[in-house]
Amino acid sequence: MFTVCCEAHTTKVSRNANMAKLQAGYLFPEIARRRSAHMLKYPDGQVISLGIGDTTEPIPEVITFGMAKKAHALSTLEGYSGYGAEQGEKQLRAAIASTYYGDLSLEESDIFVSDGAKSDISRLQVMFGSNVTMAVQDPSYPAYVDSSVILGQTGQFQKDVEKYRKIEYMKCNPENGFFPDLSTVSRTDIIFFCSPNNPTGNAATREQLTRLVQFAKDNGSILVYDSAYAMYISDDSPRSIFEIPGAKEVAIEVSSFSKYAGFTGVRLGWTVVPKELLYSDGFPVAKDFNRIVCTTFNGASNISQAGGLACLSPEGLEAMHKVVGFYQENTNIIMETFTSLGFSVYGGKNAPYVWVHFPGQSSWDVFSEILEKTHVVTTPGSGFGPAGDGFIRVSAFGHRGNVLEACKRFKQLYK
Amino acid sequence: MEKLRNGYLFPEIAMRELEHMKKYPTAKVISLGIGDTTEPIPDVVTSSMANHARRLSTVEGYRGYGAEQGNKALRKAIAETLYGDLPIKDTEIFVSDGSQCDISRLQLLLGSNVTIAVQDPTFPAYIDSSVIIGQTGDFQDETGKYQNIEYMPCRPQNNFFPDLTTTATTDVIFICSPNNPTGHAASRKQLEQLVEFARANGSIIIFDSAYAAYVTDDSPRSIFEIPGAREVAIEISSFSKFAGFTGVRLGWTVVPDELLFSNGFPVIKDFNRIVCTCFNGASSVAQAGGLACLSSDGLMAVQSVVDYYKENAKILGDTFTSLGLDVYGGINAPYAWVHFPGMKSWDVFTELLEKTHIITVPGCGFGPGGEEHIRVSAFGHRECILEASRRLKSLLS
Numbered sequence: 001m002f003t004v005c006c007e008a009h010t011t012k013v014s015r016n017a018n019m020a021k022l023q024a025g026y027l028f029p030e031i032a033r034r035r036s037a038h039m040l041k042y043p044d045g046q047v048i049s050l051g052i053g054d055t056t057e058p059i060p061e062v063i064t065f066g067m068a069k070k071a072h073a074l075s076t077l078e079g080y081s082g083y084g085a086e087q088g089e090k091q092l093r094a095a096i097a098s099t100y101y102g103d104l105s106l107e108e109s110d111i112f113v114s115d116g117a118k119s120d121i122s123r124l125q126v127m128f129g130s131n132v133t134m135a136v137q138d139p140s141y142p143a144y145v146d147s148s149v150i151l152g153q154t155g156q157f158q159k160d161v162e163k164y165r166k167i168e169y170m171k172c173n174p175e176n177g178f179f180p181d182l183s184t185v186s187r188t189d190i191i192f193f194c195s196p197n198n199p200t201g202n203a204a205t206r207e208q209l210t211r212l213v214q215f216a217k218d219n220g221s222i223l224v225y226d227s228a229y230a231m232y233i234s235d236d237s238p239r240s241i242f243e244i245p246g247a248k249e250v251a252i253e254v255s256s257f258s259k260y261a262g263f264t265g266v267r268l269g270w271t272v273v274p275k276e277l278l279y280s281d282g283f284p285v286a287k288d289f290n291r292i293v294c295t296t297f298n299g300a301s302n303i304s305q306a307g308g309l310a311c312l313s314p315e316g317l318e319a320m321h322k323v324v325g326f327y328q329e330n331t332n333i334i335m336e337t338f339t340s341l342g343f344s345v346y347g348g349k350n351a352p353y354v355w356v357h358f359p360g361q362s363s364w365d366v367f368s369e370i371l372e373k374t375h376v377v378t379t380p381g382s383g384f385g386p387a388g389d390g391f392i393r394v395s396a397f398g399h400r401g402n403v404l405e406a407c408k409r410f411k412q413l414y415k
Numbered sequence: 416m417e418k419l420r421n422g423y424l425f426p427e428i429a430m431r432e433l434e435h436m437k438k439y440p441t442a443k444v445i446s447l448g449i450g451d452t453t454e455p456i457p458d459v460v461t462s463s464m465a466n467h468a469r470r471l472s473t474v475e476g477y478r479g480y481g482a483e484q485g486n487k488a489l490r491k492a493i494a495e496t497l498y499g500d501l502p503i504k505d506t507e508i509f510v511s512d513g514s515q516c517d518i519s520r521l522q523l524l525l526g527s528n529v530t531i532a533v534q535d536p537t538f539p540a541y542i543d544s545s546v547i548i549g550q551t552g553d554f555q556d557e558t559g560k561y562q563n564i565e566y567m568p569c570r571p572q573n574n575f576f577p578d579l580t581t582t583a584t585t586d587v588i589f590i591c592s593p594n595n596p597t598g599h600a601a602s603r604k605q606l607e608q609l610v611e612f613a614r615a616n617g618s619i620i621i622f623d624s625a626y627a628a629y630v631t632d633d634s635p636r637s638i639f640e641i642p643g644a645r646e647v648a649i650e651i652s653s654f655s656k657f658a659g660f661t662g663v664r665l666g667w668t669v670v671p672d673e674l675l676f677s678n679g680f681p682v683i684k685d686f687n688r689i690v691c692t693c694f695n696g697a698s699s700v701a702q703a704g705g706l707a708c709l710s711s712d713g714l715m716a717v718q719s720v721v722d723y724y725k726e727n728a729k730i731l732g733d734t735f736t737s738l739g740l741d742v743y744g745g746i747n748a749p750y751a752w753v754h755f756p757g758m759k760s761w762d763v764f765t766e767l768l769e770k771t772h773i774i775t776v777p778g779c780g781f782g783p784g785g786e787e788h789i790r791v792s793a794f795g796h797r798e799c800i801l802e803a804s805r806r807l808k809s810l811l812s
Contacts, residue, residue, distance in 0.1 A: 008675065009646040012617025013586040015676035016526030019685045026691040029483075054479035059471045067468035067700060074663070075461040082451035082661040082794075086426075115512055115664075115698070122693035126519070126547060127416065130527065146692045150523060264479040265699035266471070267512075288416045294423040295543045296519035301512070301698040302662035303464060397479075 018152045021164070027142045027383040028052045034367075035377045042375060048406045050334075051377035053198070053352065053395040055262040056402075057326060059307075060319030063261055066310025070303050084299045087290065088113025088270070092305050095312040096270055100230075100255070104242045110274055110286070112293055113308070115267040115300045117228050117256040118143050124224060124252065124271070125151045127285075127292045132189035135168035137180065139199055139384030139391075141226065144192040162386040171387045174346060174357070178202035182211060187219040193241075194226035196233060199384045199393040200355045201347015203237035209244045216250040220280065223251040228269075231260050231324050233350045248274035252285070259327075259352065259397075260320045261311045268304040327352045330403045331396035337407040338394075341414045352396040355381070363389050374409035418546050418561070420554050424539045424780040425449050432774050439772065445803045447731070448774035450595070450749065450792040452659040454723060457716030460658060460707045467703035481696045484687065485510025485667070489702050492709040493667055497652075501639045507671055507683065509690055510705070512664040512697045514625055514653045515540055521621060521649065521668070522548040524682075524689045529586035532565035534577060536596055536781030536788070538623070541589040559783035568784050571743060571754075575599035579608055584616040590638075591623035593630060596781045596790040597752045598728075598744015600634035606641045613647040619674065619682070620648040625666075628657045628721045630747045645671040649682070656724075656749065656794075658708045658717045665701040724749045727800045728793035734804040735791075738811045749793040752778070756787060763789050771806040 024030065031051045039047050073079025087093065094108040101110075114120045121143050130152035136144045148154050148167060155165025163169055168188045170180035178200050193212065196203040204212070216223045225241035233239055241251045256269035273286040310316045335348040344357040358366045363380035370378055370392070379395070381388030396403070428448045436444055470476025484490065490505040511517045518540050527549035533541050545551050545564060552562025560566055565585045567577030575597050590609060592601040601609070613620050622638035630636050638648045653666035670683040707713045732745035741754040755763045760777035767773050767789070776792070778785030793800070 008673065008679075009614060009643075010617075010675040010677055010679055011586075011613075011619050011647065012677050013525070013529060013619050015678055015680045016524060016528070016685065018526055019524070019688065022688060025688065029691050052480065056477070056479060058473055058477040061472045064468045064472040067471075068465035071461045071465040071468060071700070071704075074456045074464075074659075075458050076455055080453070080455045080659070082453065082659070083449065084662050116695050118695045119693065122523070126523070129416070130549065143692060150689070150692065152527065262471075262477070262479065265481050265696070267695065267698040291416065291419060291423065292547070294426050295540060295547065296516065298513050298515040298664065299662070301664040301701050303468070303700045304698050307468070 018150050021149050021154065021156055022146060023157050026146060027379070030383070031377065031379055034371065038371055038375070045375040047375045047377060048398065048402045049377045050394050050396070050398060050403070050406055051379045053259070053397055055259060055264050055397050056399055057262060057323055059262045060316070060323065062313065062315045062319055063307050063310045067303050067307040070306030081302060084302050084305070086294045086297055086299045088300060089302070089305050092309050095309055099312050099317070101240065101242060101272070104240060106242060106272060106274065110272050112271045112273065112289065113300050113305060114269045114271060114297070115304070116258060116269040117226060117254045120254050120269060120271045122147045123292050123296060124289070126296060127288050128190060133166060133168070134190040134192060135170055135185060135188040136192045136385070137172045137194065137197065138169040138386060139172065139381060139388030140192065141194055141198045142384060145385070162382070169385065169387070172197070172200060172202070173387055174344065178346065179204055179208045182215045185215070188221060190222050190224060191216060192224050192226070196229040196351035197347070198229065198351070199353055199379065199381065199388065201349070201351035201353040203233055203235070203350035206238050206244070209238055209241060213241070213244045213247050213250055217246060221250065222277065222285070225251050225253045227253055228256040229259060229351045230255065231320070232328060232352055234328065235350065237350055242272070242274070248276040250277070252277065257308055257311060260324060261307070262323060263304070263307070266304050266307055268300055268308045327396050330398060330400065333403055333407055334394050334396055337410055341411065354394040354396065356392045356394060358390055358392060361390060363392060366392050370413070374406070374413050376406045376409060416547065418551065418553055419543060423543060424776070428774065428776060431768070435768055435772070442772040444772045444774065445795065445799045446774045447791045447793070447795060447803060448776050450656065450794055452656060452661050452794050453796055454659060454720050456659045457713070457720065459710070459712045459716050460704050463707035464700050464704040467700050478699055481699050481702070483691045483694055483696045485697060486699070486702045486706070489706050492706055496709045496714070498637060498639065501637060503639060503669055504672070507669050509668045509670065509686065510697050510702060511666045511668060511694070512701070513655060513666040514623065514651050517651050517666060517668045519544045520689050520693060521686070523693060524686050525587060530563060530565065531587045531589060532567055532582060532585040533589045533782070534569045534591065534594065535566040535783060536569065536778060536785030537589065538591055538595045539781065542782070559779070566782065566784065569594070569597060569599070570784065571741070575743065576601055576605045579612045582612070584618065586618060588613060588618050588620050589623070590620060591625070593626040593634070593748035594744070595626065595748070596750055596776065596778065596785065598746070598748035598750040600630055600632070600747035603635055603641070606635055606638060610638070610641045610644050610647055614643060617677070618647065620644070622648050622650045624650055625653040626656055626748045627652065628718065629725060629749055631725070632747065634747055639669070646673045649674065654705055654708060657721065658704070659720060660701070660704065663701045663704060665697055665705045723797070724793050727795060727797065730800055730804055731791050731793055734807055738808065745793070751791040751793065753789045753791060754787060755789060758787060760786055760788060771803070771810050773803050773806060
């Protein structure tokens, strides 16, 4: 029997002040909410989603076959496996090392398999603790900033500038070629850098990354390099920070199978922590990350890992390239559309995101107008940081028919 | 991070096992250490995971990002099937990739300015995650405890339940029942006292019910069987020991709507924000498996594997009892907690390993209150359990 009290019981536990600093919800559930509300308002509206960067194309059979096989094997005496190594299955770690870091002298033991980049970012933050300072690109993927706030690394949000105190925001805009002017960036302990970039789509050049590594070296900073979109690079921009000499002593790299293999729901990624990366007292960062992984995590799903191994077989790699190529073609179509309409269009060449400029306009207003008038969901640039205002991110994940239809509607709206 | 002692307990055990196997390459090592499930997952469950995987290759069956809180059908199934007549809503259930991860996400939610109480002995993740998030002081070698954590002794003398009259007030109280490592399932009366204690002190109980499926008697399987618990407790649970999902990774956390911080803010809102920001949902394949576990065929199938392990526990418990040792647990949990009076638990661990090639877990790995005890886990093939019993009988009789 549950007794109803006239006054609700509150505990005496104070709400975590860091949680209270967060402004509203995480960006993408907000976009999802707006989308749902719109669909309720216009049930016949044929909403097309180019907002949340969610993959849409089926996973190649060679990969799902690997997962189905593992699932069936779990019902057999010989094939059953329980807890896996928290760092990931040896075979998969080795395959990641040889496929993506083969000629970069990184080994299986430097690779930590995970359930995805978003979780890894928070685990890295837990490892760093609350007493570090961090720098992010502006605009940037919201998880870097939000996780920093949650861990207590930041001060309060300042509404007038739309920034959290104590975070160093490194502006990336058309004027500076979407690469921060490092001469104006203050020193921080950690620097988050994403290339190819979400949301701007820009891929940093070898020269730029060399300067970035030097900057980190000079300042004794740790670079957390997010390379989740590396397979979308179509020119000779570096695909890994470790292509830059000296990077092993300053960088951690985070990556993911989400956008390569359509694993957004399957959940699989990895983090590289080189043995050479040391704290100020000489303690290896990899040792602490290993401890975090063993204590706050229990390994990625063994079925997802079997899928990952299949992805890295020759057949799997070829299949992934095909799917990536499909989304790249979507990106071209979207870029051409906005370019033909006279917009300044960025990104797209090396990433599945097109960054469209709407000078002088509030990005949430543009988002709403596009949604109202074309029933296409995009993402307002300001959701990624104040320097994102005036821009809209259009993601290129979608069935070809939907992408073509969306572009048709854009042409009608902006002709 | 600097405050943490050595490595996490279970990788330490794994390391010792490897070393031992190198030393005795022909010995048949039997692992009753890390509580890792060994029996195959029933077909009805794995077929559904395989089907889900295959469907991801089709246009109609492909799914991308799922809701971070979990698949709605699974959340509903957990609420209806596992919480049956308790008023738990599907919206209060957050599906995860397992309790170890949920514990840390809850710590992130709570932040570094809360104080915690744990049972002594206890599953190490509550303490280690607390240290990592900055809630504790330094480790003190003399006591084997971290400063600023309230350790609540659980011994045979107090029926393995904290004496709440001598327990200091803390913001958070971690309770695991059925208990890892002691195997004790708290009684209804004990849990009523706990809920009353939490209400009076304004504390939040984090109740770990990962072994609820092992309860044999009428001990509560959920903290929410206790009136008033909705306003003071969070419950975490897992498919690991219930369905052999230790490698597949699936669990859940229940945060009731009525649970409020001191300023009236609902805890569930903040936990939702954590889940959306620091996590991206459990694998859709694992979730498909979870749903199959909760079908009527699935439930029957996984329960028979649980019964198999329970029979193992009985065999091990009887073995130690027949050797004149005091054995606890084993009835409502897959762990036997064996007392070796006057002996150091690492010494017992080492002797057992050297002389019988059986891996166990030294009780002090679970806290100073675990000293003089060994945890023997009941997960294993029946023949291994029987062989282990034979070896123990020859060594200790």
